[in-house]
Amino acid sequence: MLKFFLVKFIAFFIGCLLCFVLHTVFNIPAVIAASSVGLAGSFIPFSQLFKNHPSAAIYAGSFAGMCSSSLISSYWELGFISLIGACLYVLTLNLFSGFGGKLGSIAFVSVTVFALAKGSFLWQ
Numbered sequence: 001m002l003k004f005f006l007v008k009f010i011a012f013f014i015g016c017l018l019c020f021v022l023h024t025v026f027n028i029p030a031v032i033a034a035s036s037v038g039l040a041g042s043f044i045p046f047s048q049l050f051k052n053h054p055s056a057a058i059y060a061g062s063f064a065g066m067c068s069s070s071l072i073s074s075y076w077e078l079g080f081i082s083l084i085g086a087c088l089y090v091l092t093l094n095l096f097s098g099f100g101g102k103l104g105s106i107a108f109v110s111v112t113v114f115a116l117a118k119g120s121f122l123w124q
Contacts, residue, residue: 004050008089008111010056013082015061020078021064030066037062057089058101063120070116085110 015037022033041058064081072078088106095102 004053005090007050007054009082009086011041012061012064012085012089013056013079015058016065016078016082016085017027017061017075019062019065020069020072022069024069031112033063035065037065055090059087060085060103060106062109063104066107069110070112071118077114077118081110081114084113086095 015053018040019030019033022028022037023030026038038059039061041055044055044058046052046054061082065078067081072081076113085106088110092102092106
């Protein structure tokens with residue numbers, strides 16, 4: 001289970017980082033950056049042990065990477081968002097099977113939890 005979580009975390013972080021760098025450093029629109037990262041992630045061959053979960057985690061991470069550079073000030077914060085996202089991905093693995101929007105919802109909740117945590121720490 002730990003290996004499964006680590007693969008999800010790394011995949012989520014890669015998707016998040018690549019999308020964030022593409023749209024903040026290279027000024028590519030966020031939607032195009034996220035879709036290109038998701039498309040590229042779908043072509044990466046992973047072990048049959050993990051099925052398509054790493055590709056889905058990359059795609060969910062690319063959704064999270066669409067957040068504004070005014071919210072994210074370091075790559076460590078992207079790592080924290082990825083940690084939250086990977087936890088949510090693993091915890092909701094068997095929930096909402098067959099329903100659309102799961103990956104976007106995971107990305108939204110992970111960025112929202114990070115923003116709320118960051119906001120509450122800033123006011124202290």
